[in-house]
Amino acid sequence: MLHEDPSVAxxxxxxxxxxxxxxxxxxxxxxxTEDLASLHAAEKVVQGNKWIATRYFDTLMQxxx
Numbered sequence: 001m002l003h004e005d006p007s008v009a010x011x012x013x014x015x016x017x018x019x020x021x022x023x024x025x026x027x028x029x030x031x032x033t034e035d036l037a038s039l040h041a042a043e044k045v046v047q048g049n050k051w052i053a054t055r056y057f058d059t060l061m062q063x064x065x
Contacts, residue, residue: 017050 015023027038042050 025038025040027035029035
C-alpha cells in the first residue's frame with residue numbers, strides 16, 4: 001500500500017523497496033483531473049532508512065525534462 005491513511009488506499013497493490021530504485025507515479029490523468037488510482041499509503045520502516053524526494057511538474061504547455 002502506498003498513503004498515510006490506509007483507509008484511503010485501495011488494497012491489493014504492494015510494492016517492495018529495492019535499493020537504488022525509484023517509484024514514480026502520476027497523480028493526475030492527461031486531462032488534468034485527479035487520478036484516484038494514484039492514492040497511496042506508506043508503511044513503517046522496519047530496517048534501514050526511508051528516503052523521499054518529491055518533484056512536482058507543471059505540464060501546461062511545457063515538455064517534461
